[in-house]
Amino acid sequence: MKRLPAAAGSEYADIVLPRIPAGVTTPEVLLDIGVVEANLARMQALADRSGVRLRPHVKTHKSVELGRRQLAAGAAGITAGTLGEVEVFAAAGFDDIFFAFPVWAEGARVGRLRSLHEAIRLRVAVDSRAAAEALAVISRVRRRLEVLIEVDCGAGRCGVPPADAGGLAAHARSLGLEPVGAFTYPGHGDRSPEARGPASDDEVAALEIAAAAMTAEGIEVRELSAGSTPTAALSARAPVTEIRPGEYACNDLGKYRLGACGPADLALFVAATVVSDAVAGQVIVDVGTKALGREGTPEIGYGRATALPGAVLARLNEYHGYLSIPDGVARPRIGEVVAIAPNHVCPVINLFDQLLVHRDGQVVGRWPVDARGHLN
């Protein structure tokens, strides 16, 4: 895997820049559909030749149109992270959704989950007896709710120890739920975009242990699901049955630094206008935390204008980005539109209502970010 140093400069010179459509009103999210198509095909090919199903996580793009293209490219279904996401995609006709979050089924969520369970093939994450007990109320004898047991492969987030998957699955079965397998999430890069590289094959090892534990309880293991774009190539092998990458559709600097994509694979940039050059050594652009989030660190920056060597978004306010320009590099003039490569694409899309979709600079449409927000 390629690991790039964090220092500003020429490491990013090979990143292929988007052609910026004329007349863009910044800040605007530019999505090059040609790059997306290549990204979708590449991940689908990886899944196909590895003998696993691809179930993309739609949290990255929250776009019905993009989800449809993932299915058209061969995906077996989708993964969602909030109940609202599941609802938006189910309403748009997606009928096979894994809700990969240990939802607490209480109050208004009960009826919403029940409606979804009756309408589509819904699978839900479980990592505790308490949550399984709450969830069991929506299961029926003739239509049992399928659950996947979440196991921890080392990320330390959710998930029981893999060896405990059998006990939790047996408990879920006793409640009337239908445990069909296990899933895990590798948790790379969560602390910062510069954090450690992808886990080795912890995911596969964890899922093997979970499968053995469930089998020992007499449970037929039909699904072993692994996560994440950076680890897709490592985890797409038996006994894993499906992978759930999300970011691969768009990619970003974080994936590039991890070696999870190449320099021509970044489909999404944020168009920004230079609005001030009053302070030496920098220009101010009209993207801040409300367009980019605050993904990054002061050291590596919160995004880069990769067209300009060493141009790093070194600080962000809400509507102001401080684009530092090294000595010897010409500062862009006020009014110039620059393309900002974000560190992490998912929070960026969630901040916009629509994506400006182009093919090499020619606008081909505006796609709503259908499930933007929809947090609860």
Added chain:
Amino acid sequence: MKRLPAAAGSEYADIVLPRIPAGVTTPEVLLDIGVVEANLARMQALADRSGVRLRPHVKTHKSVELGRRQLAAGAAGITAGTLGEVEVFAAAGFDDIFFAFPVWAEGARVGRLRSLHEAIRLRVAVDSRAAAEALAVISRVRRRLEVLIEVDCGAGRCGVPPADAGGLAAHARSLGLEPVGAFTYPGHGDRSPEARGPASDDEVAALEIAAAAMTAEGIEVRELSAGSTPTAALSARAPVTEIRPGEYACNDLGKYRLGACGPADLALFVAATVVSDAVAGQVIVDVGTKALGREGTPEIGYGRATALPGAVLARLNEYHGYLSIPDGVARPRIGEVVAIAPNHVCPVINLFDQLLVHRDGQVVGRWPVDARGHLN
């Protein structure tokens, strides 16, 4: 000014917790209107007794209803940070808006700015000759566009050196714009919520220099505008004529740490549900970067459940918050709803479509975040 250490623990024990309305579906933004009312009254009283006008920055809340209450409490007008914000509030009847951003008037922005200038009393920020020249096209002889010259009081973001305000103002006047004064922004706390405290009286000093420079050019200085909640008490004095705080309406942990609000003045919390306790020493709650942003640092955390001593949101994924629980503190059970105090309120509100407004736990309404997004 009170400065609190960053360590986890009892420093936050005096923060007054919200009563969480029954039946909340998390994540949900809880806004206690009683606390808001007290916050509005306090800042208005400060402005009144200091002889300055209050022009709140609506970027914090993006809520027409909250903006109306600020006017009702005595505010002279509002401040906005994006053209979209100006449009949303102008459409809702706000007729005196300072657009405190060095907008680049080109393309679609020209017509939009012109429409606003014809419809309301609009003032716009200028900090460069280039931007002034672009902006001049919307000014008319019989209705000249009022501009405020942005000067840098030390934040190093936008703004000409204060002594250069006269030259820029004279140039703007020669273009047909009407320079009416100067404004500045102190830029405290931009690097992290633990960054330095409020600037001393840099703002006032900078504006005095700017005023002298403009007067020397024969320009009548009618407005000297200072910014920010943490510096309001320092900058609300002659020759400053108006202050532009935003966060004071809601407050947050960042303001509390700076001593800019008291422990009973936090009006906004994010309700979160505990969804997993699989990993020792923490629980996972259903708020991540898509509900909170990533405002904070790994050291101080990205928010706190102040009801639990030392309970710090130590890591965030998009939908998962890692709430670390110190040894000896009982972990909340799965399904429990906890109130998270954010470090910075502005990005949080921008991630939600509505605010659940309550008065001490009794729901009194849901207010749309009218200008959510509206980035360009």
